[in-house]
Amino acid sequence: MDVEQFRKAGYAAIDRICDYYTTLNSKPVSSSVQPGYLAPLLPTQPPEQGEDFSDIAADYDKYIMPGLTHWQHPSFFAYYPTAASFEGILGDLYATAAPHPGFNWSCSPASTELEAIVMDWAAKLLGLAPAFHNAAGTGGGALQTTASDSALVAAVAARERFVSVHSAPLNSLVIYVTTETHSLGLKAALTAADRYALRGETLRTALEEDLALGRKPFILMATVGTTSSGAVDNLPEIQAVLADYPDIWLHVDAAWAGIALCCPETRDELYLDTINTAVDSFCTNFHKWGLVNFDASTLWVRDRLTLTRALDITPPFLRTEHGDSGAVIDYRNWHLALGRRFRSLKLWFVLRGFGVQGFQAHLVTPPSLALTVFRAAPKSGDATGAQAEMEKEKKSAENELTHLNALNASFFARLARRPDLAITQTVLNGVFCVRFAVGAARTTEAHVRAAFEVIEEEARAAVKEDLEGQIAVV
Amino acid sequence: MDVEQFRKAGYAAIDRICDYYTTLNSKPVSSSVQPGYLAPLLPTQPPEQGEDFSDIAADYDKYIMPGLTHWQHPSFFAYYPTAASFEGILGDLYATAAPHPGFNWSCSPASTELEAIVMDWAAKLLGLAPAFHNAAGTGGGALQTTASDSALVAAVAARERFVSVHSAPLNSLVIYVTTETHSLGLKAALTAADRYALRGETLRTALEEDLALGRKPFILMATVGTTSSGAVDNLPEIQAVLADYPDIWLHVDAAWAGIALCCPETRDELYLDTINTAVDSFCTNFHKWGLVNFDASTLWVRDRLTLTRALDITPPFLRTEHGDSGAVIDYRNWHLALGRRFRSLKLWFVLRGFGVQGFQAHLVTPPSLALTVFRAAPKSGDATGAQAEMEKEKKSAENELTHLNALNASFFARLARRPDLAITQTVLNGVFCVRFAVGAARTTEAHVRAAFEVIEEEARAAVKEDLEGQIAVV
Structure with missing residues (x-):
């Protein structure tokens, strides 16, 4: 493909994006393809000769588009929203236009420096204290791919800090995560019992028991806005307990809810004061409802040396004059991989394109943080309910x-079978529930009301079916 | 930004990319900005009100562009090349246009299915055996962000497999990597001594010593084409030794050199037969000289269950009917994070846009695999050399x-101070060397010849300075 062919294909791609967002509302939210749909439609090997891009683009429409679930559809209420703003699309396009692996300052100075600057912008947007700002020089922030990566980076730094002062066999080290914490893959070490949020007394008991058994908890991963239920761990109580265990790292995963901190009225509820005074690291994902296209997980640490001591491996071929002198940040030492994309561009474009007020206005969030978890529990009150109540007593x-x-x-x-909305399930302490997450940028009150009608309709149908004995209890 | 504003900004972005590649040759390769150049040029916080994108784009030109190192410049010979094809740019643009986190099949069936299909295309392009093809159902491939992530995934799977059959304390587990392996951050456990490549006898001795000390090596990370010197570990000898230690996982990191396997004439030299018969996992990066924009690291495993057993954590809110039935791949269990981008699009676009023959033709690689490591070592032969020889004897x-x-x-x-090329350094067994890596898509013979002249000129100048006693030996 030469430059002029690219210009043509590029314009067409832009037009296609415009068409996509203009017609999005009229598409079904979820794909209706069946597993294995694509393999019979495509060759089993790459073509011998290059193909014209117009053919490739046509195949995208024909074969790929029907297999997409439309996460930006206004009736998407499943999982969490995934942001896609025009500014974010342009940020990704600018970044991939002149890619570089970004592992040190010299790779492209603009990439490192813009990341340091816009991470400070984002910190200020959320109300994070100067301790977390790159400009202050002690703490700082870096973009990670996902909240899992952020948590893993925090865990590696925490372990390094812990073993530098305690001699502990590797297999005595314990990571504490609340049971409702996200699926990072770490085993839950304690059970939260208060509206699914971790309380101080639970933590203290667990710590005392584990320490008595010779275990060495070195990090607690607390959650602000859990995935299953939106619960917020009680950070002030946790802070009070951890004051007695100062070597335990406190990481706060606010992957989804953290973005709400941009609205000052949410800050008390989300314990911003404790975040600012007590946590070692804090993560939120701008790619959920923060208007920045996936991926854009922001991680801040209070002490950047804890990261770089744990992650700095500088072989000779990566050494540079400025890096050796300490004059610059080498962001490869702030994450697990070596290479990284120029993700700060899309964060910059979004923050400038929306401005603080535009960003805040976008988050029309009730105190529930826009996540509702519910179930059908028929009881007396209407005809169906009365029947259900009688059944229930039996x-x-x-x-x-x-x-x-x-x-x-x-x-x-x-x-789940409805094409006109997307929604997910969860299980809270053994109770099967339905999760309804609002936050797609294009969702309006009308979409939520329409979804409510669908939910009501299907709930009535399910209850009716149940009464007729058609639901098998296994 | 509304749809029409986006269309305008999008067209302008495409035009900008066309201009960039049309004028790239005339730019200096490296940026000449100094550390900290950007902070004084930008506000310290995001604007209160949103800004017009034309202002943002203008600032990109004014403030960001001067801080870019041009990795796609034909005179870029530093580190390794980073690919940027027009097909790759379009792939990233299509992906970010309708983003989704891709963690299970339902997220967007097309994303999972296309990844499985084009990973098989890529496996066939490189000559990997059917054991590694997704279609065969036992092994398979997945896209990772970088070779570091690929290695980490392999290590996690290897550890899980090892501890499932051996009871070994965590701190007895040992990862073997060759000293010239990339900067993943794992500690080198043995020294390679033959042209920087690992030989069988060295491995056997190390294994015997470590096992006698109670250590439990569970993975060997061998390298095909090391970063420092381009060395290729002797895989057939390693295979012979590991036949006596069948529980040790063999991972081959061919991040850079692996792409050359697309040319059948390289396959003997790079030990493809051994890769196909003996390794547990194999990684190469299409984002280096494989024409796919960063990031696109391809990882294949012989036994997909080793991955999913180690990485599968499926909380209720991620469960789906198809996932539970095993009918589909859930790629979240093939990497460390939860979310992942729709990266297979760019691989698909590139493989179709170039075709196998176009892809092969792009890799005009001599047997050295296009990496030259050298140093100035003046000796007799010309006037300067003769003087140097005399000096040397003193x-x-x-x-x-x-x-x-x-x-x-x-x-x-x-x-390093030359604006007209980019080049890097390394140290091999204590010897300071210069690394010259050819592979940017737009590099021609003329650029290499011009670089040779620059190198010769600077070498003569350095030797002259040395003779005049101006170089301090520290």
């Missing part, structure tokens, strides 16, 4: 949960 | 290396 108490779980699984299955 | 043998290292450091410093 069942023993211990079968009740099993029965309601089966009913709700059926209810959810109905919702 | 120095004791033990000072010789120190002196040549200082001379070459000065030589390299001269090259």
